[in-house]
Amino acid sequence: MKQFKVAILGASGAVGREMIKVLQERNFPVSELRPLASARSAGQKISFNGQEITIQEINENSFEGIDIVLGASPNKVAKQYKDAIVKSGAVFIDNSSAYRMDPNVPLVVPEINPEDAFKHQGVISNPNCSTIITLVAVNAINKLSPIQAMVASTYQATSGAGANGPIELASQVKALEAGEPVEVKTFQYQIAYNVIPQIGDFLETGFTTEEMKMQNEGRKIMHLPELKVNCTCVRVPVVRSHSISVTAVTKDHLDIETVKNAIANEKGCRLVDDPANRRYPMPLETSDQDIVFVGRIRQDIINENGITLWCCGDQVRKGAATNAIQIAELFIEE
Amino acid sequence: MKQFKVAILGASGAVGREMIKVLQERNFPVSELRPLASARSAGQKISFNGQEITIQEINENSFEGIDIVLGASPNKVAKQYKDAIVKSGAVFIDNSSAYRMDPNVPLVVPEINPEDAFKHQGVISNPNCSTIITLVAVNAINKLSPIQAMVASTYQATSGAGANGPIELASQVKALEAGEPVEVKTFQYQIAYNVIPQIGDFLETGFTTEEMKMQNEGRKIMHLPELKVNCTCVRVPVVRSHSISVTAVTKDHLDIETVKNAIANEKGCRLVDDPANRRYPMPLETSDQDIVFVGRIRQDIINENGITLWCCGDQVRKGAATNAIQIAELFIEE
Numbered sequence: 001m002k003q004f005k006v007a008i009l010g011a012s013g014a015v016g017r018e019m020i021k022v023l024q025e026r027n028f029p030v031s032e033l034r035p036l037a038s039a040r041s042a043g044q045k046i047s048f049n050g051q052e053i054t055i056q057e058i059n060e061n062s063f064e065g066i067d068i069v070l071g072a073s074p075n076k077v078a079k080q081y082k083d084a085i086v087k088s089g090a091v092f093i094d095n096s097s098a099y100r101m102d103p104n105v106p107l108v109v110p111e112i113n114p115e116d117a118f119k120h121q122g123v124i125s126n127p128n129c130s131t132i133i134t135l136v137a138v139n140a141i142n143k144l145s146p147i148q149a150m151v152a153s154t155y156q157a158t159s160g161a162g163a164n165g166p167i168e169l170a171s172q173v174k175a176l177e178a179g180e181p182v183e184v185k186t187f188q189y190q191i192a193y194n195v196i197p198q199i200g201d202f203l204e205t206g207f208t209t210e211e212m213k214m215q216n217e218g219r220k221i222m223h224l225p226e227l228k229v230n231c232t233c234v235r236v237p238v239v240r241s242h243s244i245s246v247t248a249v250t251k252d253h254l255d256i257e258t259v260k261n262a263i264a265n266e267k268g269c270r271l272v273d274d275p276a277n278r279r280y281p282m283p284l285e286t287s288d289q290d291i292v293f294v295g296r297i298r299q300d301i302i303n304e305n306g307i308t309l310w311c312c313g314d315q316v317r318k319g320a321a322t323n324a325i326q327i328a329e330l331f332i333e334e
Numbered sequence: 335m336k337q338f339k340v341a342i343l344g345a346s347g348a349v350g351r352e353m354i355k356v357l358q359e360r361n362f363p364v365s366e367l368r369p370l371a372s373a374r375s376a377g378q379k380i381s382f383n384g385q386e387i388t389i390q391e392i393n394e395n396s397f398e399g400i401d402i403v404l405g406a407s408p409n410k411v412a413k414q415y416k417d418a419i420v421k422s423g424a425v426f427i428d429n430s431s432a433y434r435m436d437p438n439v440p441l442v443v444p445e446i447n448p449e450d451a452f453k454h455q456g457v458i459s460n461p462n463c464s465t466i467i468t469l470v471a472v473n474a475i476n477k478l479s480p481i482q483a484m485v486a487s488t489y490q491a492t493s494g495a496g497a498n499g500p501i502e503l504a505s506q507v508k509a510l511e512a513g514e515p516v517e518v519k520t521f522q523y524q525i526a527y528n529v530i531p532q533i534g535d536f537l538e539t540g541f542t543t544e545e546m547k548m549q550n551e552g553r554k555i556m557h558l559p560e561l562k563v564n565c566t567c568v569r570v571p572v573v574r575s576h577s578i579s580v581t582a583v584t585k586d587h588l589d590i591e592t593v594k595n596a597i598a599n600e601k602g603c604r605l606v607d608d609p610a611n612r613r614y615p616m617p618l619e620t621s622d623q624d625i626v627f628v629g630r631i632r633q634d635i636i637n638e639n640g641i642t643l644w645c646c647g648d649q650v651r652k653g654a655a656t657n658a659i660q661i662a663e664l665f666i667e668e
Contacts, residue, residue, distance in 0.1 A: 151485045
């Protein structure tokens with residue numbers, strides 16, 4: 001089997017570390033792992049397949065000889081090194097949002113549009129976390145009848161803001177117990193025992209950048225250029241796994257049992273929908289896994305072609321690291 | 335001014351205690367306060383306007399001479415004593431759901447349908463907490479153009495499950511910190527660092543009893559018999575104040591600035607909608623108050639007659655105790 005030389009851009013962050021873990025777990029054929037980060041994190045050791053590897057400071061020459069670069073950096077860093085990566089001949093699978101809407105860059109969820117990955121010109125983008133989880137959940141519905149519109153409200157975990165998110169939640173809980181002042185750095189306001197209806201920056205329309213990703217990225221991934229998505233993104237005091245309350249309106253009426261069966265048989269999905277036994281997806285039960293859990297599937301009350309559901313998935317894994325490595329795996333099979 | 339003899343049915347619970355607090359705060363003209371509860375709580379002392387009053391065990395004769403009974407008991411207790419209350423000549427303002435859909439019982443939010451209260455035959459029902467908060471938020475919209483449909487996803491605080499809700503959340507947080515097993519009694523699953531997409535019991539349709547209240551009670555309160563509401567109710571690890579993500583579709587197209595102005599001028603509402611300064615409603619900032627906070631108002635992406643918004647309100651106060659006392663206040667003015 002072909003072996004790959006893999007670099008991790010942003011190896012010290014939450015997603016970068018998870019990528020290294022997932023590469024190992026999934027036995028990705030790695031002949032060399034090259035963890036890269038800024039000067040601040042260079043020199044740290046990471047463990048991979050029993051070896052200790054030192055994080056190197058990134059520079060323009062870091063990608064020589066590399067086959068695949070897994071990007072777990074902010075947009076700025078992705079933009080700074082994109083040309084050097086492409087020039088080196090590596091494929092850049094980038095988790096930042098810098099190139100997602102670039103018409104020359106495929107945006108891929110391997111369960112949905114794997115064929116798009118092969119049209120790359122050196123860069124493949126990994127979609128937004130809530131978008132990946134929601135689209136995997138509704139993909140089976142879209143195959144039964146094209147989705148025309150979705151209304152979504154998210155319940156996003158603190159780890160979606162990076163490694164500092166859960167640390168801030170924990171330290172706020174402790175400060176409140178001790179009667180000490182709560183420190184706010186990562187989120188806009190105290191997140192402990194609160195919910196915050198802002199993720200990303202506000203646009204003129206009143207929607208946030210995060211909220212528009214589900215429509216914009218969803219159109220590209222599902223090849224539905226007319227798709228309309230009204231999304232509200234909310235941060236909740238959960239450590240890991242995003243949840244989304246979704247209503248999808250399709251072209252044709254779909255029978256609920258048909259939808260449940262399709263979701264149960266869909267790649268990457270697990271149907272957890274047994275109200276009589278109080279079984280439905282929850283963040284606590286879906287963390288540290290690569291599957292999107294789907295439940296509470298029911299006929300929309302407003303639109304006879306609507307399906308309402310609830311889905312949960314680990315956004316650090318399926319919503320980021322695992323999805324990127326699943327994209328890389330498409331090239332093993334090739 | 336006329337003085338009223340007021341009994342509290344279920345005086346030892348979270349809502350009952352809050353009713354006593356709100357009566358005092360709002361200087362409700364009380365000539366006698368009679369706190370009633372089951373044998374288990376009888377004998378406890380409560381404080382009211384500087385007096386110490388002993389909770390009495392409820393029986394069929396507890397309502398003699400009483401003008402207003404504020405009900406803060408489960409449905410079973412409301413049903414058990416309803417006839418005795420009505421027979422005594424008192425008005426029963428009941429926070430349980432036992433009589434809400436009874437055609438002979440007005441269901442009242444004083445900001446919306448105060449006139450209905452005067453049609454009572456001895457019983458007036460106080461609506462569901464999430465329903466009250468959502469309807470106060472959208473009432474101004476409904477006055478501009480009738481609402482035809484709403485999609486809502488809730489973020490409901492633990493205190494909505496009674497006084498034990500926040501106690502369970504706090505004890506689970508402490509158990510997790512100590513590495514001890516988490517005890518689950520009040521909620522279906524661990525609520526600390528989790529969200530639970532079930533409030534109430536499941537119906538055949540897959541919706542819960544709690545979820546259907548927004549449509550069924552909303553129709554009655556807003557006098558909109560055709561209103562359709564698709565609601566998903568979710569418990570979140572917040573102590574107090576429910577939040578709701580809502581899209582309301584009206585008969586006519588409404589301009590966003592007109593909607594914002596109407597909400598800013600609506601009784602019982604406060605507009606908190608300044609994205610540039612990161613101002614929007616949040617549970618932490620809306621607790622222990624009687625106002626519904628409304629923000630994130632924007633044009634729906636899917637339906638040109640849709641308005642999307644986010645609202646928060648203290649469900650123990652405006653969602654329960656305060657609304658009941660505001661109903662009672664209608665009779666002072668009378």
